[in-house]
Amino acid sequence: MLARELEQQIAAGVLRPGDRLPSVRQTCASRGLSPSTVFQAYYLLESRGLVRSVPRSGYFVAARPGGVPLPEPQTSEPQFGSQPVEVNDLIYACLGTARARDIVPLGSAFPSPDLFPLDRLRRALISSTRRLKPWNMVDDLPPGNLRLKREIAKRYLCQGFAVTIDEIVLTHGAMEALNLCLNAVARPGDAVVVESPTFYMALQALQRLGLRAIEVPTHVREGIDLGRLSQVIELYRPKACWLMTTFQNPLGSLMPEAKKRDLVELLARHDVPLIEDDVYAELYEGKAAPLPAKAYDRRGLVLHCSSFSKCLAPGYRVGWAAPGRLAGEVERLKLMTSLSGSIPVQAALAEYLQEGGYDRHLGSLRSSLQAQRNSLFDAVTRHFPDGTRVVRPAGGYFVWVELPVGVDALALHRTALAHRISLAPGPMFSARAEFRHHIRLTCAQQWDGTLERATRTLARLVDDAPREGDHTPPTI
């Protein structure tokens, strides 16, 4: 009722892009409604992209002219069946260009270092280094820094489930953890389920190990399609699933917790291990962290992988796996691929975590990222042409954009680069180079005039782009 009324006011232009909605308290008072009723109406409008919340400021009208929200991206329909993975040079080319400092990094996966407590980390590194004893250099090889493992285990415990210190294998970032876990569950020629679209590093890992990919449709808000997953498990007997259940890269999808439980049960019935890439888990909105699928695992089948690279210490390259019943195997693989982590940086992170400022840092990082996501989402909504589809992600670094049918993402990538703007074209995220009219944009930088202008330029390039085969159905 309230929601519909506000929607009409937005459509009529009474409430204009950027306008602040009346506060919840004001609305309760003026209309005699309960706060929960007002919140519900605002949430509904927010989920439809009509308004957005700004931490400690309130709700604002989203900025699409006329107030008609862009629809959300459609779920892909990848072919049934498994296939070998042959990642093309595109990925490397994109990764390379996205890093040059004179290019607006809308295609980068690297966050701005300004988001992190680098001074405090530096102090922790210095003070822990001062206290390092010579034998630490040898004793901590293979098992890794015990204090750091304990701090990681404590964080699991705070989320309400237990991971023992012994289960934790410290690694060189989540990337190594994921690779080791994949290596532990699959042999060359085996098939592994991935999301469609999926993180390109997953595709690279599959290729490197000679594995086949089974791509499963993945919803832009709710994650992988469990019905289809169940079918492909029965049909193709995959050796594992590699999924990002929370703030998926590139979609930003967050699988609801009940669905995570169902996922774990489905996999347990078929004894299929889940490699859960959970590096964005800390970057949520609201009060509590979404639980990972790992929280519902009773059989030791979930190999949970994470790191400090996205939320605390990029450049330190410290991550871990909690590989359930495969912990021993992953530990062995770690030993034989790179022996051990770097002792001084592990000790530094242990020190930082023990000092206790991590949660405060995370709180402010979450606010910054939320504001940046909102700004990017708003700018896309405001500037991109009709036919664009986008949804506001509930966490993480990325906004996934479906361009108007016929706009070629790779051509757009090249044109944008000529304008010194990077983006991550959709075909990077598929074993079949699908998502030809999709792009992933990054909001891991402080939003400013440069990013705003770059998004506007991108929008103009999309608008100007030749549209091939307008009359054919989408190629996803």
Place this chain on the structure above:
Amino acid sequence: MLARELEQQIAAGVLRPGDRLPSVRQTCASRGLSPSTVFQAYYLLESRGLVRSVPRSGYFVAARPGGVPLPEPQTSEPQFGSQPVEVNDLIYACLGTARARDIVPLGSAFPSPDLFPLDRLRRALISSTRRLKPWNMVDDLPPGNLRLKREIAKRYLCQGFAVTIDEIVLTHGAMEALNLCLNAVARPGDAVVVESPTFYMALQALQRLGLRAIEVPTHVREGIDLGRLSQVIELYRPKACWLMTTFQNPLGSLMPEAKKRDLVELLARHDVPLIEDDVYAELYEGKAAPLPAKAYDRRGLVLHCSSFSKCLAPGYRVGWAAPGRLAGEVERLKLMTSLSGSIPVQAALAEYLQEGGYDRHLGSLRSSLQAQRNSLFDAVTRHFPDGTRVVRPAGGYFVWVELPVGVDALALHRTALAHRISLAPGPMFSARAEFRHHIRLTCAQQWDGTLERATRTLARLVDDAPREGDHTPPTI
């Protein structure tokens, strides 16, 4: 002439174990010989294990009672052909036990941290951390610290050959470098040549990638048999060789430089890449570092791998590959397996190397290790029973011992552990679990009464060991 005379005096007990030989100057003066003649005689006696040199002290009689030197270990005769690698639990069990602090670490591959300039490294880490800029945390991801690459390139240049900065891929220790190089040259099912015996981590790497091993006889002083290598290349078309040309683990062999040149030429004729594991290269005796095979490579076929773990900074886990024409491929594999090295530790090593104390440290490390190798070799010579074969290695961490025929190295390993002494049994170093009556002993710890006693205890255990099938030929 002089050599024979001294040998007779040793055999007759005129010169007794531990006695100092007359100095070169004295001998020149007393016999009217040129220094080079005297040196030649002493070298000959040393190569036969009758005497040993102690830096800045002179030559001493080796300590075998009666002065009869132990013969050197025989070269293995591995079967022709390639085979899948199935590393058994033995390796992990041995690696685990070798690390407990209350066990005398004759089986450990880890050096004593007391050998390293950990205080100066610590200061370099602290001062470089102070100067790290936020953007270093992101800019150095993938390519790695440029200053460190430059320092590494300069060290190649000092050896008289050029490796460009662009060719260097920084890794998490040599282990990762070797794994990435192997991954770059071979696909599952391919065959790779390894030495017999070979470093167990090479076997583990082959197994992990689903590769087959071709084991080639390797001489305890001069390295791999080039005749046999040529044959297996023609017969089995291996995709690569993985060799340690300098101070091989476990043999301690040092391939002469002319042989290295022949090796590179042989491989170039057949276009077979060489993965050269060169982590012990700095641990030589005498004035100049032995050149690696890489120095003779004109075709970009040598993938040279090394690290700072054995000679400067254990626990930091910083290594590199110089993969020749495969540099781009290895860099990509690095990117997709663990993204990048740890920025703070790379910066610390760059700082340490630029400060310029590295060569002084290496000089003192080489003296310490030489003394430790001599002490271990002497203790084995003095205490082990007849039938033992051993040779004084010219560098590195290890002494390879062939036990009397019929003494089972695995049984000895178990018995020794019960006496709180570790050793590395020969079957760890072979895809067929051969070298059943061989052990590798480590001299990477300061020699002291504990090590002396442990070696004596080991000798007694060897002497007391049941000898199975005394009348059968050796099982190598």
